[in-house]
Amino acid sequence: MEESKEKEVIKEVKSDDASKRRKRVNAIKRFIVSMVIIGILLPNLMCMYLFVKLEKINHRLNDIDVAIAEINDKFVVEEVQAEDEIYYSPDKLEELVIPVDNENIVSDSELYEGRKRVYLTFDDGPSKYTDEILDILNEYNIKATFFVLAKDGYDDQYNRIVREGNTLGIHSYSHVYDTIYASEDSFREDVTAVADYVYNVTGLKVEFYRFPGGSSNRVSSVPTSSFINILNENNLVYFDWNVASGDAVSSPLSSSQIYNNVINGCAGRDDCVVLMHDAVGKHSTVEALPSIIEKLQSEGAVFLPITEGTNQITHKIND
Ligand code: ZN
Numbered sequence: 010m011e012e013s014k015e016k017e018v019i020k021e022v023k024s025d026d027a028s029k030r031r032k033r034v035n036a037i038k039r040f041i042v043s044m045v046i047i048g049i050l051l052p053n054l055m056c057m058y059l060f061v062k063l064e065k066i067n068h069r070l071n072d073i074d075v076a077i078a079e080i081n082d083k084f085v086v087e088e089v090q091a092e093d094e095i096y097y098s099p100d101k102l103e104e105l106v107i108p109v110d111n112e113n114i115v116s117d118s119e120l121y122e123g124r125k126r127v128y129l130t131f132d133d134g135p136s137k138y139t140d141e142i143l144d145i146l147n148e149y150n151i152k153a154t155f156f157v158l159a160k161d162g163y164d165d166q167y168n169r170i171v172r173e174g175n176t177l178g179i180h181s182y183s184h185v186y187d188t189i190y191a192s193e194d195s196f197r198e199d200v201t202a203v204a205d206y207v208y209n210v211t212g213l214k215v216e217f218y219r220f221p222g223g224s225s226n227r228v229s230s231v232p233t234s235s236f237i238n239i240l241n242e243n244n245l246v247y248f249d250w251n252v253a254s255g256d257a258v259s260s261p262l263s264s265s266q267i268y269n270n271v272i273n274g275c276a277g278r279d280d281c282v283v284l285m286h287d288a289v290g291k292h293s294t295v296e297a298l299p300s301i302i303e304k305l306q307s308e309g310a311v312f313l314p315i316t317e318g319t320n321q322i323t324h325k326i327n328d
Contacts, residue, residue: 103225103325104251106280109318116318118279125310127281128319129153129298130250132180132219134287135166138295142287143169145298151312154248155287156180156219159206167210176314178217178248179203186221190229190236197239204243217315218245225249225324232328248315249324250284256294257286264297271301275310282315282322 109116117126131142134157143166146153154176157167170177181189182202189199204215218240220226224233224247240247252274254267262270267285275281285294302312313319 104249105321105323105325107321107323109320111317114318116320117313117316118320120318121311121313125275125279125281125305125308126319127275127283127305127310127312128248128315128322129283129285129312130156130178130219130248130315131285131287132156133158133184135160135163135170136288136291138292139163139166139287140169141295142298143173143175145295145302146175147173149299149302149306149312151302152176152314153312154178154217154315156217157203157207158182158184159203164210167207171211171213174314176217176316177207177211177213177215178219178315179207179215179245180219181221182206184221186226186228189221190226190231193231193235193239196231196236200239200243200245204245214244216244216246216317218247220247220249223249223324224326227327233326234328237326246317246321247323248282248319249322250282251278251322252281252283254283254285254294254297256291257284261290261293264293264300267294267297268300268304271297272304275305280320280322281310 108118129151131153134142134155139155142153152173152175155170156178157170158180159182167177179200180203182199183189189196200218207213207215220233220236222228224237229236237247252271254274255262255270256267271283274283285291287294305312
């Protein structure tokens with residue numbers, strides 16, 4: 010009896026052990042399975058999470074790129090003007106005066122013989138100062154020439170320039186020298202783009218062009234004469250300048266410095282094509298205008314817009 014009890018106890022203990030072992034094995038199995046699942050699933054989930062994050066970052070980078078491009082657009086004019094400085098030192102320019110050669114046209118020099126003829130030219134506009142410049146021109150009852158860029162949001166200013174009898178010429182679409190002067194094709198593309206832009210806004214077929222940096226610029230490795238041929242193909246006449254107001258420099262000049270540059274530059278010249286800028290940061294140019302006009306008018310000068318009756322002022326090109 011005792012013996013069978015003992016056996017039973019041993020049996021119980023054994024089955025107890027077996028079930029414990031089974032449980033342990035099961036637990037180990039579960040552990041292994043869950044580890045495998047975690048090992049596969051977790052990296053996948055992490056990958057998915059990181060992928061979503063990456064997409065978000067890419068989107069943000071895109072947004073930032075667009076914002077930077079917009080900011081660059083706004084400041085391109087100022088950047089390029091600093092670049093222009095090299096070309097504005099008057100002693101580096103050799104000017105040519107090409108007389109009007111068309112019997113059907115009465116030239117300015119015939120119309121205003123014996124008088125100094127001053128052609129104020131404003132590059133890089135329109136800008137927030139265009140209206141102010143136009144108001145001053147109206148106040149003195151004179152006309153000028155605007156060599157414009159393609160800038161959205163200034164339709165009124167483009168049209169006002171034309172409506173009030175000034176000459177609207179073109180300067181550049183992008184104003185990025187390296188792009189414009191990269192090849193004949195890119196030059197043609199820039200010129201026709203800005204001409205089309207102006208035509209769409211004003212209905213005007215432009216006739217006059219100013220090279221960014223002047224025709225004497227040394228940015229281009231393509232001969233300037235090739236670019237001039239392209240202008241001719243498009244019925245465009247280019248004008249450089251023989252008087253630099255000096256307002257292209259990156260640190261703005263005072264209005265009295267600009268006044269002195271213009272008055273001194275015009276001294277001894279019959280035809281004065283004055284380079285000025287209608288652009289952000291160039292308000293001292295606007296401030297200098299009335300005194301420049303008054304001084305030169307008091308000396309008998311006449312202020313005119315560039316037309317086909319104007320002697321063409323160019324720089325000696327560096328081909
Ligand atoms: Zn310019």
